[in-house]
Amino acid sequence: MPKEVLRRPAPRGSSPREAIAEGVASSAGVVTSAALIMVAVFSIFLTLPLIELKILGIGMSAAVLIDATVVRGVLLPAALSLLGERAWRLRRGGIRSPRPRAAPVTAPTGPAR
Numbered sequence: 001m002p003k004e005v006l007r008r009p010a011p012r013g014s015s016p017r018e019a020i021a022e023g024v025a026s027s028a029g030v031v032t033s034a035a036l037i038m039v040a041v042f043s044i045f046l047t048l049p050l051i052e053l054k055i056l057g058i059g060m061s062a063a064v065l066i067d068a069t070v071v072r073g074v075l076l077p078a079a080l081s082l083l084g085e086r087a088w089r090l091r092r093g094g095i096r097s098p099r100p101r102a103a104p105v106t107a108p109t110g111p112a113r
Contacts, residue, residue, distance in 0.1 A: 016084045020077050028073075035068030 014022065042064065045057025080087045 016087065017081050020080050024073070024077050031068055031072055035064050038064045 039061045042057045042060040045053045045060075048054065048057075
């Protein structure tokens with residue numbers, strides 16, 4: 001659930017908390033459905049004979065469940081509501097990563113072959 005999904009109601013004059021609540025409500029079905037599908041896929045790993053794949057299946061299933069419930073359902077909305085308007089202003093004036101510069105192109109100096 002990216003920040004832009006939560007920001008959509010803001011231009012209509014909503015407060016940041018109302019925008020967050022509406023954004024979470026509008027994206028909850030998609031996030032939950034995707035999480036359930038991923039948990040089902042990773043749970044299939046438990047039927048495989050290799051112990052490493054079973055461990056991978058348990059770990060990935062737990063990680064997806066924690067992400068879908070705790071992180072996207074509790075922590076992200078709470079952090080954004082605490083930040084208020086600053087949550088969206090950080091992106092505009094925040095720290096930017098330096099752009100890589102291309103190396104200058106030089107013409108070959110040697111004899112043509």
